[in-house]
Amino acid sequence: MKFLDLARVTIRSGSGGNGCISFRREKFIEYGGPDGGDGGDGGDVWAEAVEGLNTLIDFRYQQHFFAKNGQPGMGRQRTGKDGDDIVLRVPVGTEILDEDEETVIADLTEVGQRVCLARGGNGGFGNLHFKSSTNQAPRRANPGQPGVEREIWLRLKLIADAGLLGLPNAGKSTFLAATSNARPKIADYPFTTLHPNLGVVGVDGAEFVMADIPGLIEGAHEGRGIGDRFLGHVERCSVLLHLVDGTSEDVAADWQTIITELEAYGGELAFKPRITALNKIDALDDEERAERIAALEAVAGPVLAMSGVSREGLTEVLRAVRAKIEKDRKLARDADKEDEPWRP
Ligand SMILES: Nc1nc2c(ncn2[C@@H]2O[C@H](COP(=O)(O)OP(=O)(O)OP(=O)(O)O)[C@@H](O)[C@H]2O)c(=O)[nH]1
């Protein structure tokens, strides 16, 4: 499936139908009170987060979403039909931004969550509505209110529990393939991964979602390599798993490159719980392993050692990731509880 995480769309809600001016008549002769019905309401435009979508690619092919207008009111007290609403179906994790690409209108983080982006105009009142004791035959009706047209941006920030970080070729996709149902492309050249992949990982009977993103290089925040725009997809993770290629000559410098980019990206990312793992240990002898682990621990603190190819150490890494996810989920649950009113 093709990937797109930013899309601009134009939406328009329907106008309300006009109210009707009409009088009871028989054989073309008006003989009584007013019977003009109200106009129907214009359709709304909604966005709803749905299951099973991981991309905004559909919005590359359709960028205009116009709801139907309400129909005008009619004689014999008939109300015009309301215009149908339309719903933009978006992946969970989609932020909806105003035209300025900054103001967040809504953040749809759960399946089924929906938001109205443009209300349809109200239908106008027909002359029946204006009948009163002093005016039994009003020649008056309201026009329908116009709909609203606006430009919005959709920005997808995938929702995963854990996010992989590392230089190109660190072995992120190999790790995701070895531990989950995902089948990302793997190759021995940098920037094999061009967009995020999600995989469902199982360990000790628990499951979580892990995101693999393109590798970062020095200067990614200035747009070098593929840049750092995919970091948005790991912003909501509970934990980051930073893989360092153990076959590199300078693991400490490699680690620092990623940390510098995280800090440059800003926000909470650099402060998120993080696990550091020395990868590709299958390619190292015992002496090299000890030396690389020591070099990495000197800058990064405690480090796990693993290999996505020989699978050595994978379970320990997954358990560490799972523990951090559960801690984060518990914190979130406790925070929710605090919001609830106190009950004896
Ligand atoms: N020896 C060894 N090689 C590995 C291991 N993991 C990955 N590799 C190799 O390293 C190369 C890069 O692996 P990928 O999984 O594509 O790396 P990546 O981090 O996803 O790279 P990008 O998508 O380019 O950022 C491939 O040739 C893999 O076969 C490992 O544990 N041991």
Ligand SMILES: [Mg+2]
């Ligand atoms: Mg990759």
